[in-house]
Amino acid sequence: MTHTRNTPDQASLRRGWTTGSCATAAARAAWVAMRYGDFPDPVTITLPAGQEVAFSLAAHGHDGAGGAWACVIKDAGDDPDVTHGALIRVDLHPGMAGAGITFHAGRGVGTVTLPGLPVAVGEPAINPVPRRMIRAALATGDDHDPDVRVTVSVADGETLARRTLNARLGIIGGLSILGTTGIVVPFSCAAWIDSIHRGVDVARAMGLAHVVGSTGDVSERAARALYALPEEAMVEMGDFAGGLLKYLRRHPVRRVTVAGGVAKISKLAQGFLDLHSRRGQADMAELARDAARAGAGADLVAQIASTHTVAAAFALATAAGIDLGAVITCRAWGVGRTVLAGSGCALDILMFDRAGALVARHGPHDVD
Known part of the structure; x- marks a missing residue:
């Protein structure tokens, strides 16, 4: 069985805008100002599905050299x-004749x-869909792109990037x-799941045959030491075991290891593919x-059924000489x-304690 997350009612939550949408709005405003002198505020853009949405500008200006810039929060x-x-800022400047639209990383953009990523090595980390949105926002109605340099910046982006998985993915210098x-x-965790997918893509592009998905720092360090793998083989899946495994089903590698603590692996064994506590607790009767x-x-068995935490259940089993981890990792493998x-x-499953000691493992065994 699989379990779904217990989140707030989606209908009651307010949706927001991606960094790509914000950059597109800023680019559109600067483009209009370059051509006609005035900045539209609010500025309207078209999303990939065709909806038109309006953004207010936080700041804007001309640079005195034929260019313009605008910011959106x-x-x-x-x-x-x-x-x-x-604060997302886009600077536009006239480009070299025949160059078309070129994209550049300003401060705070990696x-x-x-x-293995959607854009080539050496390119600014501006993904393909935002690039297409910006191109559409700069359209002139002609059959070719205008010659414009597009520089995207994010205030404090280098600092914010430390709270993401960008460095692991080889995105250096910002967001x-x-x-x-x-x-x-809201609460789709799309950015994290996208990072998981990109981590697999990077590993595959580097020719790595073995990928490890870990639930946290302790299990990652322990698994990496156990297998002596490079950093690029490590995918920090967090609670999103399903996000990793489903992507690997479509984009396989020769071997995948899932590594985590006793509570997370126990939840996986019970069919949870999202391992966060908000999505449900482990069933102690099943344990x-x-x-x-x-x-x-x-x-x-009665004592374990009455405990309130997986850690307490494992402590009771260990004290009695019962290898509960062997059963749990086998079921998680299934x-x-x-x-x-x-x-x-x-596939193999590794279970570690809080100190990083190996509690149990199952596999590797080939998947049908």
Whole structure:
């Protein structure tokens, strides 16, 4: 079985705008000012699905050399996005004749340094959909793009990027300009799941055959030391085991390891693909039945069923000499196998304690 997250009612939450939408609005305002002298405020852009939305400008100006710039403050709605409130600035300048629209990373926007991402190594980390949106916003009605240099900046972007997985993905110097729909859906965690996907893409592009998805720093360090893998093989999946495994089913590698603590792996064994506590708690009665499968007597089974935490259940099992971890990792492997079916990946499950000591493992075994 799989479990769904227990989140606030989506209908009651306010949606927001991606960094790509904000950059597009700023670019459009600067473009209009370059051509006609005045800045539209609010400025209207068209999202990929065709909706028209308006943005207020936070600041704007001409640079005295034929260029113009505009700023938009990102509003992520009710989503806990690290870039909520960030100031997105776009500077436009006349480009070289015949160059068309070129994109450049200003301060706070990263540069791609590893293969496998949607833009090439050496390019500014402005993803393909925001690039298309900006091109459309700068359209003149002719059959070719205008010759314009587009420089995107994010105030404090270098600092904000430390709270993302950009460095792991080889995006150095700042944030990525993201967005596929232009809209931020609250609590969709789309940015994190996108980072998981990009982590797999980077590993595959580098020819790495073994990828490790970890639930946190402790399990990542322990798994990396166990297998002596490079950093690029490590994908910080956090609670999104399903996000990793489903993507690997479509984009397989030779071997995948899922590594986590006792509570997270126990939830995976019970069919949770989103392992966050908000999405539901582990079933202690089911954990007690697993203890029985591992050889626990009736008294211990009853004790485990009445505990309130997975850690307490494991402590009871360990004190009694019951290898509960062996049963749990085997069951977690079965859940992962179902998700990966048809991928050809070999899968193993690692369970660590809070100090990073290996508690149990299952696999690697080939997935059908």
